[in-house]
Amino acid sequence: DVKVTQSSRYLVKRTGEKVFLECVQDMDHENMFWYRQDPGLGLRLIYFSYDVKMKEKGDIPEGYSVSREKKERFSLILESASTNQTSMYLCASSWGFGYTEAFFGQGTRLTVV
Amino acid sequence: AQTVTQSQPEMSVQEAETVTLSCTYDTSESDYYLFWYKQPPSRQMILVIRQEAYKQQNATENRFSVNFQKAAKSFSLKISDSQLGDAAMYFCAYRSRGGSNYKLTFGKGTLLTVNP
Numbered sequence: 001d002v003k004v005t006q007s008s009r010y011l012v013k014r015t016g017e018k019v020f021l022e023c024v025q026d027m028d029h030e031n032m033f034w035y036r037q038d039p040g041l042g043l044r045l046i047y048f049s050y051d052v053k054m055k056e057k058g059d060i061p062e063g064y065s066v067s068r069e070k071k072e073r074f075s076l077i078l079e080s081a082s083t084n085q086t087s088m089y090l091c092a093s094s095w096g097f098g099y100t101e102a103f104f105g106q107g108t109r110l111t112v113v
Numbered sequence: 114a115q116t117v118t119q120s121q122p123e124m125s126v127q128e129a130e131t132v133t134l135s136c137t138y139d140t141s142e143s144d145y146y147l148f149w150y151k152q153p154p155s156r157q158m159i160l161v162i163r164q165e166a167y168k169q170q171n172a173t174e175n176r177f178s179v180n181f182q183k184a185a186k187s188f189s190l191k192i193s194d195s196q197l198g199d200a201a202m203y204f205c206a207y208r209s210r211g212g213s214n215y216k217l218t219f220g221k222g223t224l225l226t227v228n229p
Contacts (some may be wrong), residue, residue: 031215040122040221041221042119042204042220042221042222043217044202044219045218048215050215058216072144082183088136090157090158092158092217094215096229100146100148100163100165100208101163102217103158104158105158106155106156106157107156
């Protein structure tokens with residue numbers, strides 16, 4: 001089975017802290033994604049990566065950055081956490097061209113106080 | 114840019130009955146994929162069913178089936194013989210087929226309650 005693992009299920013951070021959310025997949029997927037999920041807004045794409053060291057902005061990249069140094073790992077970075085970044089964060093991965101399905105992690109509930 | 118609209122924030126169904134969740138989308142592309150994902154309270158997002166736009170036949174997976182109307186840009190999910198385990202948030206999603214754009218665009222979701 002494909003496994004996408006997010007390092008934490010719950011995180012509480014203080015305003016202004018630098019926050020790292022980690023995601024690891026074990027299926028050699030080319031593509032990895034970070035989504036943010038908020039009630040009434042669905043899932044919104046923050047960033048995605050289609051190869052090591054390659055990244056593209058999604059729909060709401062402001063306040064976030066990403067890192068993909070190894071194929072299996074995709075990190076989301078909140079440079080200076082703010083309360084409006086309190087949310088559920090979902091990581092996903094998929095194979096490249098010709099494949100369709102994305103596989104999701106369990107999600108990280110981040111609270112910024 | 115593509116958009117996905119789910120007009121029903123919440124739905125409920127009696128156990129063993131049938132329920133249909135609605136989804137419409139807007140795109141200028143002719144070739145794409147559509148998906149229904151399920152997110153139970155455990156939060157793990159699971160693929161329920163997928164449809165390729167170039168296929169006219171509606172996809173079916175056991176109790177789950179879709180009604181894909183390409184001209185109307187409509188993609189509804191029918192759940193037959195509803196079970197308590199079907200209770201979840203359901204998301205409709207769109208993905209382009211061509212190029213390197215692999216991202217999924219999601220609707221806002223429909224919360225399905227199954228009543229015993």
